Amino acid sequence: MPIELAALPYDRTALEPHLSGDTVEQHHGHHQRADIERVNTLIAGTPLKDASLEEIVRRAQGALFEHAAQAWNTDLYWRCLQPAAAGGGGEPGPKLAQAMDEAFGGYAAFRERFEQAALRGFGAGWAWLLQRPDGRLAIAATPNAVTPITGRDHPLLACCLWQHAYYLDYRDQREKYLAAWWQLVNWRYVASRMR
Structure with a gap:
């Protein structure tokens, strides 16, 4: 049975003005x-x-x-x-926030470290919030199509760093894309992926 392209969970214009x-x-x-x-x-x-x-x-x-x-x-x-109009952005709820406190010293510190990882890499790839097998949270950046699901870590949050994710809106300004991307994160879904 062929793999099908999953429909978006919202209309293609629903992420505007952050992503066109x-x-x-x-x-x-x-x-x-x-x-x-x-x-x-x-x-x-x-x-x-x-x-x-x-x-x-x-x-x-x-x-x-x-x-x-x-x-x-x-x-x-x-x-x-x-x-954003449906609740995207903001900060994570209590369960995920507590895990971030333990792993990173709070949401602000997590966000800073996540952005550093996302901006450090050159070229295409991904930034991830991961849950380790022991339950701890971690941040990783991977090149190209490399994905955590081939290892032991469980991905909770994915940020696409390929240029087609942001070039039309932000050109080569990945920092501006990340600032907009934070306004759209579905923290309820991210927390639901925790094991």
Whole structure:
């Protein structure tokens, strides 16, 4: 059964003014769709033809891994966002806030360290809030399509650092994109992913 491009959890213009409908369409309707189409081409007639996207990511290598991981990462990215008018942004609720206090010394310190990780990397990639197997929180930045689901960490929050996530709106100013991105984080969803 082919992998399908998941619908956005909101209208493509719902993240405005922080992310434009054009950016969302380019990112979801073009880039993510192309990754899904490539995955389906590469799994046709193979033992992975009926696997879930996550299973494909965990078992694939080479081009199949790159496209599958990018599609999986991007799907999580959309779910981690919520229109500001519907409650996106702000700060995390008590459970996640307490975990951030323990791991980073509070939300403000977490945000500063997350931004440092997101700005440190060169080129395309991802910034993550992760939960370690022992329950502790951690921050990581990964290049290209590298994803935590191939390891032991559990991703809670994904921030796409590929230029197509922000170039139409912010050109090469990743700092401005991050400032806008924080206004859209769906902390309720992020907390729901905690184990």
